[in-house]
Amino acid sequence: MQVVAPPSPSDAARAGDGLVLRDVRIALGKAELFRIGLTVHPGEIATIMGPSGRGKSTLLAHIAGFLDPAFSASGEVRLGGEDLLALAPEERRLGLMFQDSLLFPHMSVAGNLLFALPQRIRGRRRRRAAVDEALADVGLEGLGERDPVTLSGGQASRVALLRTLLAEPRALLLDEPFSRLDRDLRGQVRTFVFERARSSGLPTLLVTHDHEDAEAAGGPILDLGE
Structure with a gap:
């Protein structure tokens, strides 16, 4: 089990339209995978790291409203002061990017x-x-x-990000979006995505196992493998 200290009230107050996770607990059956607290400010990219099976992607699914019934979650998730968990998934206005671009063929x-x-x-x-x-x-x-x-891998990734941004999301959730790109292309697309997230002022939560991704994000890093 990994426990990360919750954000202080002053952190949450400074977040403004940011994404605030307060004492969020993810469990599989009776086994608690982790419990975290985190404030992601507008234009900031926070990173969740850790090995496979620690529940990183499950956390994003919970925030987005698509939690697998095999898992349970508790705690508070707010965006711009609004309780996200009280909204239907389509009402949360979150932009998601995955390993695959998932463009409609x-x-x-x-x-x-x-x-x-x-x-x-x-x-x-x-x-x-x-x-x-x-x-x-x-x-x-x-x-x-x-x-x-x-399209090439880089072109498809840019189109996927454009599609996400054109929908005018309030925050971005990135689930290993660069992992299937080769090293050179990975750096280019990563820079493109992060620059867009920052310039759009979107609180962004990145899930990755790659330390270069985390360093490039430049925001707080929570390592669930520690």
Whole structure:
């Protein structure tokens, strides 16, 4: 069992629109895997590290509202002062990125991004213009009609992040999103994702077993393997 001290009231107060985990406990059956507290400020990237099977991804699933019934969780999770656990998963407005880009294979690149655009952006021309602008902003101009399967690993990762950001999330949850990329590409995509998270002012929680990822994140690190 790993126990990490909860955030102090002053930390939580400074978080503003940040993500606050207070005495969050994850258990499998009667076995407690860990208990943690953490405050992630807007634009900050906090890292959860540890070996497989320690419940890192389970923590993200709990925050997002998709906890496997085999696990149990308790404690408080707040975002911007709001109790996330009282909301349905679709109401939490959290952006998730995984090992695989999980782009919809039956849609074009543009179709994937259009799917994420908020309904407040109305009209076909306005919506497509927003997508084209987003693609150009990340160096993918002209790839809107491409089939996702034809993209390189780095391109697919950028499109996946764009789709996440276009949905206007309030926080990001990153579950080993760089682990399937080769070393050079991993660094490029990691820099891209972290810069976007910081510039968007999103509290971000990263799960990884890679120390370089944690160092690049630059925020607090909780190691569940200690």
